[in-house]
Amino acid sequence: MELLRFQQACLAFGTHPVLDHVDFSLFAGERVCLVGRNGAGKSSMLKVLTGQQTLDDGQVVKENNVVLARLEQDPPARIDVTIADFIREGAGDLADKLQRFYQISAEFDADDEALLREFSDLQSELDARDGWQLEARVNQLCEQFVMAPDATLASLSGGWLRKAALARALVAKPNILLLDEPTNHLDVAAIQWLEQFLLQFAGAIIFVSHDRAFIRNVATRIIDLDRGQLTSHPGNYAEYLDRKVKMLEVEQQHNALFDKKLAEEEVWIRQGIKARRTRNEGRVRALKELRKERASRVEQLGKVDFAIEQANKSGKLVFEGKKLNLGFGGKALLQDFNFLLMRGDRVALVGPNGVGKTSLIKVLLDEYPVESGDIKRGTNLEVAYFDQHRMALDLDATVQDNVAEGRQEIVQNGQSRHVLSYLQDFLFAPARSRTPVRALSGGEKNRLLLAKLFAKPSNLLILDEPTNDLDVETLELLEDILQQYQGTVILVSHDREFVNNTVTSALWFTGTGKIVEIAGGYDDVLAYQQMQQSKTEVKKASNEQIITKPTEQSAAQASASSSKKLSYKEKRELELLPAEIENLDQQLSALQTQVNDPEFFRQSADVTTALLNQIQQTESKLAHAYQRWEQLEALNQQ
CATH class of the missing domain: 3.40.50.300 (P-loop containing nucleotide triphosphate hydrolases)
Incomplete structure (x- = not known):
């Protein structure tokens, strides 16, 4: 289902084109990443979608009842408000209308016709916009994001302010969520939380980001904004980069051939009277068109080219x-x-x-x-x-x-x-x-x-x-x-x-x-954290087994094992276990990488179920290997 589209959209600032007769459609369920150089106009395009910026020409067509919300790039202007009030502001005038409805209800006067009309209009609008559930949504979002409604924004860190801003954008129940550099100033844990949240978001998303890992994990489609033109690519970021390089190479070759032809025609026109004969008027008109085309060409923005001034070597x-x-x-x-x-x-x-x-x-x-x-x-x-x-x-x-x-x-x-x-x-x-x-x-x-x-x-x-x-x-x-x-x-x-x-x-x-x-x-670092977590889980499982009430047989086995020495076979097993644990850990990491791919759950149920079962079996083997290693190591030390 198409939610919105650009039709021949044009926007320019001075001689700098941001959108040059652009067509673009957004469909339900898409997560579109808008990429481009600094200054290409990505934030301006988001402002066009929210109505903060008007087009010079063309139009933006939205489906009926489509609601857009934007996660702002800048921090809140005021931080002395409560989290609940800040989130409530995301509903726009709906909060004011709800408050006005309750105010009229408290001051109800059946003889005031103007007040009755206003009361009826407010009731109809609140019915249409589901305004009665606003307070419930505010409380639900505070609970979902684990934030105290009565706390002020001043008490929140940068990452929590970002979460509050996201809750503010979601309170209006948007069909389309716009995000401008959402990972800025977030630590890795918060970025991973945001990734998982966006993967579960039911609506469509358009986001601007330069975080390559974030783009790979979230985007289903990549839109490249370059010199006023939009180019659509499937959501594989590595393939997009390859195609972008090839497109620029083809463009450079085309421009080189064009410039060569223009130079040849400029030489010809300067040869004198031959160029002005009647039979050559068509060639003269063609040269004028070439000049116009060359004048209208928008050159690619240059690349940063810097080096670091290095001092003499420091001490070792x-x-x-x-x-x-x-x-x-x-x-x-x-x-x-x-x-x-x-x-x-x-x-x-x-x-x-x-x-x-x-x-x-x-x-x-x-x-x-x-x-x-x-x-x-x-x-x-x-x-x-x-x-x-x-x-x-x-x-x-x-x-x-x-x-x-x-x-x-x-x-x-x-x-x-x-x-x-x-x-x-x-x-x-x-x-x-x-x-x-x-x-x-x-x-x-x-x-x-x-x-x-x-x-x-x-x-x-x-x-x-x-x-x-x-x-x-x-x-x-x-x-x-x-x-x-x-x-x-x-x-x-x-x-x-x-x-x-x-x-x-x-x-x-x-x-x-x-x-x-x-x-x-x-x-x-992530692999180390996962290994430590696995060790903790294994130790916890071992402790739970120890705490379990032992039988006479298990007590006898424990007594026997306490005095038992390692056999040759057990010594050999103890030597090989670290390599086996490392191998299983690598297998588990590779399997989890596949599951984390945004496209994973779009595969058939047979494929996803088989891989999830394989992860469960590998985790079980890894836990058993850790447990066996600890048992043999304890015996060896005794």
Whole structure:
């Protein structure tokens, strides 16, 4: 069922086309990801759908009774309201009409005809819009999202504010949900929660995101917005990227042939009187059309092209911490933490919001004192620090002055370079470089902060949430730059794919003050968590078996086993069990990856049931292997 469609939609800002005679349809049950470069017009397209932006030409046709709701990208303007009131505002004027109905009911006057008409109209509208259930929906959403209705927004963290905003969007029971960068400022646990919620949402979804893992897990279709044109692709993100590259290659070849023909015709027209003979008038008219076509061509936006100014090597030791302890408000952030960072290491700090990742960075930079413990800092450190709040940017100064600090030239790789030329590598045109930072978008501010950091020599990069608002092309280039960087990198990011592609190890913050070092990226942290969870479940099952009332026979067996030595066969089994456990764990991880695929449950019931049964059998085998390993290990120690 078609819910809405664009018909020859046109929208432009100055000479910049956002939508250029675009046709587009959205169907029930779809989860459409809108992708494109920063500034392509994705947010503007969402504003057209909600009526905040009007088209220059064309129209948007919606089916009757279709309700749209949008999850805003920016945090709430007011945080002194209760969660229930904030959610209720998502129903628009329905809450006011319901309140007015109850007010008239309390002041009912049968002789007031105007009041009677208003009462009747309100009753009809509330019937039509199911307004009587508004309060029940508000309470239901608070219960579903585990939020206290009477708590204020000021008491919520960034992730919980995002959940409250989502509840606010859902209270109107929308058929279409619009999401603009929904994963920004969310930790991985909140992102995974959001993924599962959206997969179960009954309506259609249009979302804008640069989180590649999120797109892969959620999207059923990808819409590419490029220079005013929309191109539709099935929901396989890897295939979309391949097709996009091929489309751009074909476009470049076509443009090259076109330019060659135009150049030949321009040479011909300048040959003199021959070109103006009557028999050549058709060729002259064709040349004029070629000129018009070339003038109307919209060139592809250039790609970011930057490099990091690298300083001389630091000492081999960068940081060493011994038994570090730090806490805030009675909560332990670091507890007897030992840390060793060597030159060339690339480490990610992974964990939920509020567990101490940024605090550890402040400790390393000597901005926070530890409560106890010793920390040693290496020699010759040149630090470039990307702060997630962009505190290094002067919002009232221009882009140019933020980078060059009033100068016209910067020194890069030992050579002097004009700042405007340098900023063009970060896609800031000369006119944009003279713009106050306050007027920039979120993605532009992040690019500017990268430009500011990379203009100065460094051998230690500390990046705290650098990926927010950056488009995919810039993210991929930043990944390549970090892989080639000769210095040391400390990264905080909730972009799972970015972490996997850039670091060699991770520090997992458990939230209790304990920090675990794990080789690899985010996927390796996830595998470690799953292994720990499996061990906990096995131990719990073993304890439950021990607590169960023993029989005389089991007591005798326990007595016999306590004095029993391992046989050769049991020793051999004990040696082989770790490899078997690792193999089963890998099998289980691979099977769970298949189930997590958004397309999994669209397959036939026979296929899904067989795979789910296989997961259950593998889990049972893994639990049995852990239990057997613990039994043999206990005997071996005795």
